[in-house]
Amino acid sequence: MLDLLHEEFPxxxxxxxxxxxxEELIAPERTASGYRKYSRADVDRLLFVxxxxxxxxxxxxxxxxxxxxxxxxxxxxxxxxxxxxxxxIQPVRLDRRGLMRETHADEDLxxxxxxxxxxxxxxVFYGASELEIVRAACALADEGLHxxxxxxxxxxxxxxxHMLRSVAQPHSxxxxxxARGQAQSLAEELGESLNTMHxxxxxxxxxxxx
Numbered sequence: 001m002l003d004l005l006h007e008e009f010p011x012x013x014x015x016x017x018x019x020x021x022x023e024e025l026i027a028p029e030r031t032a033s034g035y036r037k038y039s040r041a042d043v044d045r046l047l048f049v050x051x052x053x054x055x056x057x058x059x060x061x062x063x064x065x066x067x068x069x070x071x072x073x074x075x076x077x078x079x080x081x082x083x084x085x086x087x088x089i090q091p092v093r094l095d096r097r098g099l100m101r102e103t104h105a106d107e108d109l110x111x112x113x114x115x116x117x118x119x120x121x122x123x124v125f126y127g128a129s130e131l132e133i134v135r136a137a138c139a140l141a142d143e144g145l146h147x148x149x150x151x152x153x154x155x156x157x158x159x160x161x162h163m164l165r166s167v168a169q170p171h172s173x174x175x176x177x178x179a180r181g182q183a184q185s186l187a188e189e190l191g192e193s194l195n196t197m198h199x200x201x202x203x204x205x206x207x208x209x210x
Contacts, residue, residue: 001038001046008093009050017046019181023060025049025067041072048072055092055128059189092128099126103134109147113137116147117154164190 005012017036020026026046028036038046045067052058052066094102100110113119118133119126126134137147164187172183 001036001043004043005047005050008047009054012050013177013181015177015180016184017181018177019179019185020046020049020060022178022182023064023185025060025064044072053188057192057195059192060185092126092131094126094131095124096126099130099134102131103138105134105138109137109141110134112147116151118147118150160194161187161191164194 001017002012002014017026021028021036026042026049028038028042031037048067049060049063052063053060058066096110100106110119113134114121118137119130123130137150140146140150167190168183168187170183171179171186173179
């Protein structure tokens with residue numbers, strides 16, 4: 001399974017799969033020897049879960065509710081008010097030229113984002129997160145806010161990620177794959193809560209300043 005999905009989800013691990021199974025988001029058939037067998041329907045369901053997390057930033061609870069209500073083929077727009085910045089779940093895999101085409105960024109901006117640690121240097125392909133980063137960087141640069149002005153954003157995110165990993169780490173056990181997956185998902189869901197708080201506080205400060 002990891003090999004099958006590696007191109008789109010290179011960071012997918014056995015622990016993540018075991019955790020999603022423990023949370024009843026996927027339910028592959030088991031052989032007599034305990035080996036997991038994934039049908040086409042299982043793969044489609046797993047892809048839905050992974051893309052919902054990656055592209056819409058849905059917490060697992062929301063994904064589970066959607067699957068129960070609508071299934072994999074349900075109309076995603078029916079719950080467009082739920083967390084997530086986009087109205088559709090779409091995988092993204094772009095090379096450098098494709099990233100520039102989709103965002104209208106030039107090479108200088110990409111190079112500056114790399115130099116300030118906001119994009120990975122030497123990356124061959126870029127996903128949804130990188131697409132969002134570059135689109136935001138273009139909008140900010142249009143108003144005179146260039147990557148060199150945004151280093152505090154990156155360093156703040158790094159500190160927050162470290163804090164959330166520290167909170168989630170006690171839930172992980174080296175010998176328990178499901179527990180490791182649970183810790184990862186907990187950190188991601190805490191990140192969504194933190195992001196919601198950040199956005200609300202920022203809006204409040206902007207409105208106060210006006």
